Amino acid sequence: MNPWDLTLSLKDLVLDFTYLSAFLVVGTILRRYIPFFQKFLVPNNIIGGFIGWIISQQVLNLVYLDENRLGQYVYHLLALTFITLGLRQSKNSFGKGPVSKAFIELSTYILQGMIGLLVAFGFIYTVKPDLFAGIGFLLPLGFGMGPGIAYTMGKNWEVNNGFEGGAALGLTFAAIGFLIAYFVGVAIVNWGIRRRETVIIKGPESITNDIRTGIIKDNEPEIAGRLTLAPEAIEPLAFQVGLIGLVYMATYWLIYGIASLMTRGGLGEFTATLWSFHFIIALLVAVGVRKILDLTKTSSVIDLGLMNRVSGVCVDYLVVGSIVAISMPIVIKYWSIILIASIAGGLVTFWLLRYTSKRAFDDYHFERFVGIFGEMTGTINSGLVLIRIVDPEYRSPAAEDLAYGGGIALFIGFPLLILLNAPMTFLASYGLSGYWITFGLMFVYLVILWIVWRAIGFIKFRLPKKHDSVATKQ
Secondary structure, rough: OOOOOOOOOHHHHHHHHHHHHHHHHHHHHHHHHHHHHHHHOOOOHHHHHHHHHOOOOOOOOOOOOHHHHHHHHHHHHHHHHHHHHHHOOOOOOOOOHHHHHHHHHHHHHHHHHHHHHHHHHHHHOOOOOOHHHHHHHHHHHOOOHHHHHHHHHHHHHHHOOOOOHHHHHHHHHHHHHHHHHHHHHHHHHHHHOOOOOOOOOHHHHHHHHHHHOOOOOOOOOOOOOOOOOOOOOOOHHHHHHHHHHHHHHHHHHHHHHHHHHHOOOOOOHHHHHHOOOOHHHHHHHHHHHHHHHHHOHHHHHHHHHHHHHHHHHHHHHHHHHHHHHOOHHHHHHHHHHHHHHHHHHHHHHHHHHHHHHHHHHOHHHHHEEEEEHHHHHHHHHHHHHHHHHHOOOOOHHHHHHHHHHHHHHHEEEEEEEEHHHHHHOOOHHHHHHHHHHHHHHHHHHHHHHHHHHHHHHOOOOOOOOOOOOOHOOO
């Protein structure tokens, strides 16, 4: 699979953009006036995504939006989001909080993958012997890693391994993850507030009307960004976008060159997997460009606020596009597997995060717990939304842990991405046994992570007598 081989016309691109834009605007209006969405703080992109899904050919058939084209947008927006992450950070933090968050994140991915595999095995050995066992891996890809990765990997398996509807199923798991992140997440937040587990927030009344409606009226609007270049020379936002485009161009030529060398070396069958990991390579290229700018003392041209805005735009269109691209026939075909895996994955995620957050962090246990829960079922944006409910001004380190911990997890968790592809690549000759071997390797990986985690002293298996010493200082 090479989504760079685009087949869409300029007309298709423009019309798709206008439709997705309209869905985002409609989602904003509905959030503003419907109390249900305000109560559960459902983001506008999710509201707009489901509105678009309902009026598309999937349900009402009022407009036609090609699923493959939307999938291509998701693929590229994923890489652009990772590029903004690499460009905007000038330093890394490796304190106890971010490192523990990284270990929790990886542990969650592994357990979600193991649960997904067990559900797949259950169906294979009973009612669906021809089921593609890799469907179980879509649980961590959709829940923990997000729609972009879930689509990319699912499409790769669809093209190269005959997994019917793999891309659409990846987006489906991601959409369900979003629902759990917000509906269940907000319910968990309210439960924690009532139990007085929060340190900063003292009750639901602390959630402002601006946060609920999504329209800032009562408070002073925040500054979106700063002008790092003279507008007479170039629009600063255009420069930020241009820099992102430059990095993505370098990413393309780098992957293209590596793929060409692999093909000449007789490894052509692995090039599809290489293209699937384009977002990782894009991040590495972005980090390299940022380091060059730092060393040459020119990184001041990058404004964190403007870069965050570009990242937010990419995420909004990525989410709305991924939801609209969900295939109803695929959902109907696999509904039982989707339902069981999602419920089991959600419960295991809740239990694991609840257990570890009390034992791995010294303070703000609940704030960190809900933030990681939001990220491990949705995206980092979901986690930040839940944190903001219990920590409106981000006084706790919970939000910072999400950002830095995610970067750490990305690098130390790279073996997991290899394992998720192992049964379809170097273990393919083993058939179903290859998935059992992968299951065992994932378990070993999890044990090693926890041994290292305990050895460095960042987690204690015995619950401390006093869970939150900060609470006594407030």
